[in-house]
Amino acid sequence: MPFAKRVSRVSGIRTILVLMAGLAVSACAVPGPGEAPDGIYDPNEGANRRVHAFNKRIDSALSGGEGPGLAASVPEPLAEGVANFADTVSLPQTVMNQILQARLGRAARNTLRFSVNATVGIAGLFDVASQIGLPEDESDFGETLYVWGLPEGAYIELPVLGPATERDAVGKVVDLFTDPVSYLVPTPDRYYATGAKLADKALSRARYGETVDSVLYDSADSYAQLRMIYLQKRRFELGDESAGEEDYIDPEALDTEGF
């Protein structure tokens, strides 16, 4: 790639980052008092529920309804190789985000993890690094925005991508356009990276098929269930304790007479 072109791309990234960060500040709505009982702030629930119904239709079409689909028949070692490769190609982006978060130790460990798996791990097919004390440690721009102090914003369910908060939705868009792999790796190699990430999603969906089904199809209100699980898990990942959920459940505070 000619030097000038690379430079213009890098400045393009910077422009997008600045733009998106600006958008994020204005986009993340903050709940007023009493607007987020149980730590859930979902002012667009009607629209979100329509997206949820759409996502469920896509899921049932792609996972092929009853019985194990094609992805479930992929042998375990192959599925693991795909997962490892997908993780390896996502590492440069994770490192970039951890640098933006000023988490330099983790960025350094992930750089090392990338180097080990890309070489000893045969182009990322094997996760050698985990066995030598460098376990998976993912990050994304949504987390960077959290570290920078942006509010979580409202809950939102995105078409195809699934549940997010406004802050994470902005993060996903930024991540989409700022993956170093897509700028530094020439075609067609970078398509393998994208392909592996997509294949990994499909294989994970197959692997946990029954569990996913139990949330999406067996739940009385899969929208509410998914929202609850997503928000709790995401806040736990981020270490975000500001959301105002009940933080302590007292084992003696309930009247269990008759139960």
Next chain:
Amino acid sequence: MARHVLSRRGLLGSLAMAGLISALPAAVFAATSAQAQTLVDKLVGEINRVIDSGKSESAMLGDFKRIFESYGDMPYIAAYALGADGRSASPAQKKAFSAAFSGYISRKYGKRFREFVGGRLEVNGAKKVKNAYQVSTTAYLRGEAPFEVTFFVGEKSGRFYNMYIEGVNMLLTERTEIGAMLDKRRGDLNAMIEDLKRAG
């Protein structure tokens, strides 16, 4: 779709573990972390034997129900899941709900056990917070990154009453689900209990 939550290794694997973990022995509250670990190790062995027994699914679910009922504080979990709607319930309704709920929760989490085959759970330590003990553990599932599971054991009951699986609070999650089931029946508790008997 919904990939962020649903395809992430941890959460799903951890859902698979939920029922298993709930079987944390009653004696944990008085134990050191080393004793708790021994107890959990024993328990994991016991449950793996159920999984490997080759019994029919319904027989296995029966075993899991027994484990849930002996180690979990079922009246508390059921009362919490029913939430404010429980206050107006008659004694007969409470009893019927409890019975249906313990079957439901055993089926729901018991079905996930197959995904746990070959996994293990390690106890990291226990600490006292107010009137409960938090037992912190790490779950290792085959081919997955390790993840954190925390149990809550009541000081008084000596039984497990809640757990956090990667930050996902079982009591809150089940209260949401039971609330949704009630809404579906427009608040008719008896109809919801009938649904609950078939759910999970």
